[in-house]
Amino acid sequence: MSDLSSFIAALPKAELHLHIEGSFEPELMFAIAERNGIRLPYGSVEELRSAYAFNNLQEFLDIYYQGMNVLQKEEDYYDLTIAYLKRIKADNVRHTEIFWDPQGHLERGIPFSTQIDGILRALKEGEETLDISYRLIMSFLRHLSEESAFDTLAEAEPYLQEIYAIGLDSSETGHPPEKFARVFAACKDKGLKVTAHAGEEGPAEYVWQALDLIKVDRIDHGNRSLEDPELVKRLAADQQVLTVCPLSNLKLCVVSDLNEHPVPAMLNAGLKATINSDDPAYFGGYMNDNLNALQQAVNLDQRQLVTLTRNAIDGSWATEERKQVLRAELKEICQAFSVI
Numbered sequence: 001m002s003d004l005s006s007f008i009a010a011l012p013k014a015e016l017h018l019h020i021e022g023s024f025e026p027e028l029m030f031a032i033a034e035r036n037g038i039r040l041p042y043g044s045v046e047e048l049r050s051a052y053a054f055n056n057l058q059e060f061l062d063i064y065y066q067g068m069n070v071l072q073k074e075e076d077y078y079d080l081t082i083a084y085l086k087r088i089k090a091d092n093v094r095h096t097e098i099f100w101d102p103q104g105h106l107e108r109g110i111p112f113s114t115q116i117d118g119i120l121r122a123l124k125e126g127e128e129t130l131d132i133s134y135r136l137i138m139s140f141l142r143h144l145s146e147e148s149a150f151d152t153l154a155e156a157e158p159y160l161q162e163i164y165a166i167g168l169d170s171s172e173t174g175h176p177p178e179k180f181a182r183v184f185a186a187c188k189d190k191g192l193k194v195t196a197h198a199g200e201e202g203p204a205e206y207v208w209q210a211l212d213l214i215k216v217d218r219i220d221h222g223n224r225s226l227e228d229p230e231l232v233k234r235l236a237a238d239q240q241v242l243t244v245c246p247l248s249n250l251k252l253c254v255v256s257d258l259n260e261h262p263v264p265a266m267l268n269a270g271l272k273a274t275i276n277s278d279d280p281a282y283f284g285g286y287m288n289d290n291l292n293a294l295q296q297a298v299n300l301d302q303r304q305l306v307t308l309t310r311n312a313i314d315g316s317w318a319t320e321e322r323k324q325v326l327r328a329e330l331k332e333i334c335q336a337f338s339v340i
């Protein structure tokens with residue numbers, strides 16, 4: 001634990017990049033598999049956890065899609081989501097914006113309503129009982145077709161009041177944002193916010209496409225933007241929010257060592273970086289773990305930690321009223337820790 005760990009713990013956090021299926025802890029996965037009569041190809045929780053060694057994004061995704069196969073009923077989606085909310089309460093996360101991948105479940109025959117009803121029931125309960133506000137982001141799988149994304153949007157039609165934004169995730173290389181320009185235009189026409197994973201493994205060109213062809217409201221990851229000085233200028237000028245995920249980057253070999261992580265360079269370039277956990281059950285840490293690990297690796301100071309926290313509050317899609325509450329809490333914590 002760093003000297004700053006109690007400061008990190010006290011910060012009122014907003015998490016903007018979290019895949020609910022990536023919060024599936026092995027213990028819960030085994031319990032749900034058992035009650036659904038599904039056999040996992042692992043003998044124990046320990047054996048499953050020991051499979052979490054990845055050389056790249058695809059190796060992770062193969063295990064991630066296998067894990068979500070045990071989700072079958074509305075209560076499974078509820079249990080998954082409420083477990084995540086209870087866990088982040090301990091990290092003082094006050095607002096969360098979660099992705100879910102409906103196509104990963106529709107493909108297995110799980111109705112759209114089963115998925116979203118369970119997730120929303122937990123999110124609403126978490127807002128009431130844990131005081132964690134939320135937004136739900138429906139994400140398209142980019143390894144699937146444009147047509148499949150349009151079909152998924154049609155499935156979502158009755159729920160558009162409950163879905164705040166649309167994302168784009170899964171295997172990045174070979175699946176550029178341009179493949180989905182038309183479906184994202186349709187989403188924007190419906191008044192949805194849009195975001196896309198870009199520049200995680202894929203090149204800076206994919207970040208340009210996310211900005212210019214998808215017209216994203218923010219960028220998920222964005223690490224490789226730093227390879228292109230013109231892109232950095234553009235992101236800074238637009239004050240584009242980047243939802244960065246340090247432990248994810250380490251586990252997926254996007255960085256070879258956390259001390260080479262680009263967050264300090266992003267902040268120095270005036271980019272609106274935020275810290276997030278991505279798939280915490282697979283990558284070894286929730287929000288405080290990410291902040292502590294990064295703080296120690298690159299020696300972040302209190303001022304930088306406050307900037308990252310403020311960026312997340314400002315860059316969130318929480319209501320203005322909620323943002324004011326979180327900003328006031330941040331101010332109080334800064335005073336309590338004598339941070340100017």
Ligand SMILES: Nc1ncnc2[nH]cnc12
Binds near residue numbers: 019057278279
């Ligand atoms: N880090 C990540 N990148 C792309 N797709 C994902 N789906 C879940 N986690 C992801």
Ligand SMILES: [Zn+2]
Binds near residue numbers: 017197
């Ligand atoms: Zn992600």
